[in-house]
Amino acid sequence: xxxxxxxxxxxxxxxxxxxxxxxxxxxxxxxxxxxxxxxxxxxxxxxxxxxxxxxxxxxxxxxxxxxxxxxxxxxxxxxxxxxxxxxxxxxxxxxxxxxxxxxxxxxxxxxxxxxxxxxxxxxxxxxxxxxxxxxxxxxxxxxxxxxxxxxxxxxxxxxxxxxxxxxxxxxxxxxxxxxxxxxxxxxxxxxxxxxxxxxxxxxxxxxxxxxxxxxxxxxxxxxxxxxxxxxxxxxxxxxxxxxxxxxxxxxxx
Amino acid sequence: xxxxxxxxxxxxxxxxxxxxxxxxxxxxxxxxxxxxxxxxxxxxxxxxxxxxxxxxxxxxxxxxxxxxxxxxxxxxxxxxxxxxxxxxxxxxxxxxxxxxxxxxxxxxxxxxxxxxxxxxxxxxxxxxxxxxxxxxxxxxxxxxxxxxxxxxxxxxxxxxxxxxxxxxxxxxxxxxxxxxxxxxxxxxxxxxxxxxxxxxxxxxxxxxxxxxxx
Numbered sequence: 001x002x003x004x005x006x007x008x009x010x011x012x013x014x015x016x017x018x019x020x021x022x023x024x025x026x027x028x029x030x031x032x033x034x035x036x037x038x039x040x041x042x043x044x045x046x047x048x049x050x051x052x053x054x055x056x057x058x059x060x061x062x063x064x065x066x067x068x069x070x071x072x073x074x075x076x077x078x079x080x081x082x083x084x085x086x087x088x089x090x091x092x093x094x095x096x097x098x099x100x101x102x103x104x105x106x107x108x109x110x111x112x113x114x115x116x117x118x119x120x121x122x123x124x125x126x127x128x129x130x131x132x133x134x135x136x137x138x139x140x141x142x143x144x145x146x147x148x149x150x151x152x153x154x155x156x157x158x159x160x161x162x163x164x165x166x167x168x169x170x171x172x173x174x175x176x177x178x179x180x181x182x183x184x185x186x187x188x189x190x191x192x193x194x195x196x197x198x199x200x201x202x203x204x205x206x207x208x209x210x211x212x213x214x215x216x217x218x219x220x221x222x223x224x225x226x227x228x229x230x231x232x233x234x235x236x237x238x239x240x241x242x243x244x245x246x247x248x249x250x251x252x253x
Numbered sequence: 254x255x256x257x258x259x260x261x262x263x264x265x266x267x268x269x270x271x272x273x274x275x276x277x278x279x280x281x282x283x284x285x286x287x288x289x290x291x292x293x294x295x296x297x298x299x300x301x302x303x304x305x306x307x308x309x310x311x312x313x314x315x316x317x318x319x320x321x322x323x324x325x326x327x328x329x330x331x332x333x334x335x336x337x338x339x340x341x342x343x344x345x346x347x348x349x350x351x352x353x354x355x356x357x358x359x360x361x362x363x364x365x366x367x368x369x370x371x372x373x374x375x376x377x378x379x380x381x382x383x384x385x386x387x388x389x390x391x392x393x394x395x396x397x398x399x400x401x402x403x404x405x406x407x408x409x410x411x412x413x414x415x416x417x418x419x420x421x422x423x424x425x426x427x428x429x430x431x432x433x434x435x436x437x438x439x440x441x442x443x444x445x446x447x448x449x450x451x452x453x454x455x456x457x458x459x460x461x462x463x464x465x466x467x
Binding site: 005006010011014015018019022025026029030033036037040044163164165166167168169171206207220221 | 291327356442
């Protein structure tokens, strides 16, 4: 090659051209694929919410299976009867509540704004589920999920997901054996005080048969991710307690 | 091998044993520690690295005569990062489920020293086809070690392989657990991966003394 690639001017020009080429390539890909990705994300949220209330394709002890993407829109309409947004204690219906970005709402609350709390009411086989989204921090990155509750704040199903927990360790919060442990656990104590659920090591209950200890068995090697799950349950679901108290009052009147 | 000349075939077979990227070149140790608690994750990571290293080596090899040597490391980093991000975006748009499984590995691939190591040591000085073979060979060597480590860590740490229980049920005390065997939770911790890699290095070097450095 006759080109002198060691010259400073060549290096600078190469760097500029490279940045422009790669930059526009990435920008182009991102812009073209954006609608597809957004649509996938939207369907994923619906699948997650339905999964938490038990509308899913799970078979036996196998992996988690969502309702398929071509059915999810119909199923979402069929099973989710009401979508609520709770703001300052007032619940309003909003058909796009599931699109609310929990991360943004949490940031709003931090800077002194009021946080909007989405809540999805689902009906399946005569049972009513109240599904609330939660979000927190794991070891490496964000973790989030959906928890389905009955009117007494007893867990009827969960779904957890993560952005970058360690495969085989923290990433196992997305495994069925972990999610299924939460079924039947209570968020309140006997006296009706909010206690949350702790992902506990050494709670001597690996089969998770004790349902009123407010504890589930932790994952080996994933202490910090587990603590993150406990924290997001305690912090985010506590905000919904007034709504459930209200429900009870209405029911007893 | 009829398809490849002897010299080319060596590019694939060498990294599998006597020039293994992990045990001999000591590249890619970080990800070997991070994701080998499960056999499935090891396998996925191996395949993902094969894909990125194969294509990345070709791209760098094609560019080898125009890359200014002063900024070659940055150029290599940009190439691999751009490659991985584009693939990630395409998967997110057209194979969302798959991209969810792989998303954890994206960061690990970009920072994997095997990739930069092979760009620097091989692709910058060789033709595209040979670079491609070198990429495939090295990622195979990497995957083999990952799978060995993942096999022992998952088997001894969780009593499962690919998530399927093979030793019985640790809670119900069936299978070998009935004999008093317990899972070793320590195997799930990253340091144990280092110890297993150390054992592999020991076995390999005691079988082939030529590999021992002074």
